[in-house]
Amino acid sequence: MSDLSERQKALLLVIIRDYIDAAQPVGSKRLVERYHLDLSSATIRHEMSALTEMGYLRQPHTSAGRVPTEEGYRLFVSEMMSQAVLPESVQNTISHQFLQARPGVDQWMHLAASVLAHQSQGVSMVTAPRLETIRFQHVELISTQGRQVLMVLVIAGGEVSQQLLTLAEPVSQERLSQTAQRLNTVLVGETVTELASMTGRADALEQDILTLVLAEMRRATESTSGEIYTDGLTNVLSEPEFAESDEARRALRIFEERSTLQDLLARTALNSTVGGLQVLIGGEGGWEELRQCSMVLARYGVPGLATGTLGVFGPMRMAYARTIPTVRFVAGLLSNLVNDQIAGQDQ
Amino acid sequence: MSDLSERQKALLLVIIRDYIDAAQPVGSKRLVERYHLDLSSATIRHEMSALTEMGYLRQPHTSAGRVPTEEGYRLFVSEMMSQAVLPESVQNTISHQFLQARPGVDQWMHLAASVLAHQSQGVSMVTAPRLETIRFQHVELISTQGRQVLMVLVIAGGEVSQQLLTLAEPVSQERLSQTAQRLNTVLVGETVTELASMTGRADALEQDILTLVLAEMRRATESTSGEIYTDGLTNVLSEPEFAESDEARRALRIFEERSTLQDLLARTALNSTVGGLQVLIGGEGGWEELRQCSMVLARYGVPGLATGTLGVFGPMRMAYARTIPTVRFVAGLLSNLVNDQIAGQDQ
């Protein structure tokens, strides 16, 4: 299996590269013509036959060219992993875009998704950084109408969530503000577990709000929660793999329903560490429906404090050489941003 | 043109209904078999020929069945407009879902999109209600780290927006709170134009925040801003109209880019009044790329105070009989919700 000669390995990489951009089975003749290997087509055939034997290539049918197997892609990817780099000019362009963007998690996520999709020509996925331990920072109560109150909750790290609630009876804005202020001074910096033990407040209103704050913070803790930013869905539809509308529908469904995606990203988050890439080829890792597809995933952020996941989805025949370094670079960039935002939080 | 006999009209409606659910040109023989009209196929042929002459039907080629023209659909739709009603059981189910949902604009929009998509088997689009005149309600400044500050702005009506800003030098949370409080007392209830004239605050920090608040409120004013909630993209991909991946891609692009969609919805908002439906057939109204498609749109909310747009997109051959009453019903429902939330705001 692993006894690939240098030549075989080189040949395999060329074949895969060619297949990736031509999307057609590659034959021996085509190879000698396009890449001036100093070999005849017969020799190539010989080697290709060997590679097929070893499980790196496969023929769709007798007398078609060869197509990479998952095993083949895996080898290709492991090669890219160490070799591929993003041209410095591209790095600069991307960094520049981030510098120019309005600051804010939402904007960054959008931008990251956009950059990933554009560079990789695949579908990008980005989750916002999630704090490992969620701490209360601030709550605000705003009366919108008679009995309706808007609660705005800020979690340490800058995540904002809002919730509308209806009180049993009207309460003045003044009293709401006082309640919020009281809670703020008491609760600031507390975690969910600490909050949970603080039951039984004297004031009924205060108690209600506390319960709600707790519920909202619990929700924020769940790893499967949270928006997934995506971009580039149209990219992938033009790939021949998705010409059949059935295949396309299955892929689109996954991106529309989100729940499957959330599961997958959450699971990936467990298996990978910040800084390392994970490439799932051919629906590896519980991904039955889309055997034709691959994902390049990475985790970013500050380990132990706040991390998120990001990645690219595409056909198995995706432009790994471009995608891998891009994912790596963007992950690094976001890690820095998270770091900047989190660092020195305690002071 | 308008001199349709009763029988011709009835026949046309049957033909369109049949075409809508079979997606195939309908012929005279098929009609007599499936719907026991007490007529022979020859007679039907005669009438169909007349309808074709009048421009309501069309043959894809000699000796295929007939297919409705845009004109045909238009007549069909105007019929549905007055006739179609949503079964009470469905109405109840939908109302129930809204009652059960967590309160909050975001949740309502999601739910509305989901219901519309599900009922119509098309792609739904919903924009959040936008206030006609935007008034400041509340601002909060939260220090997240040394020089970084999170500004949370609440607009009258409950819309929340957040923005991260970096100050020239660190400012204590206490001072931030005081600044926010000062601004709140001065600005509450003011409109954009009123705010714009309030320049030159003594305090530099206060001035900075004021500028930012103003910018953010201006952004909220632009009609093309704001998220569009969509759902049901997969529904439409299974329709034969989108079997060709090219057609599908064009549609998907529109839904992914959003900007075209925002334009369209904004334009519709101008032309229509709350309570009335608008049906765009075959890409009417500046919609060049998708001649095969239709949209059923409605405006909801409280005229003069806060309104939003919602609708369904699908193939021209969409289930109007189902879609029209659903759109109408959901629009009414949202109008009530908006009304509940807005009413009595001034007290």
Added chain:
DNA sequence: AATGGCACTCTCACATCGAGAGTGCCAACT
């Protein structure tokens, strides 16, 4: 006005067929 009959047209599914591409193997060459 409605109908049955009939000739005509057009598509679509299916079969046939040859070109082209690619393969594997073998004998010959370096």
Added chain:
DNA sequence: AGTTGGCACTCTCGATGTGAGAGTGCCATT
């Protein structure tokens, strides 16, 4: 032993042809 040219073989794919089926329009008849 590795490499190469040659050759027979296989398989797909697009072009072409054909017949069934569906649908039409028209006309003479009821």
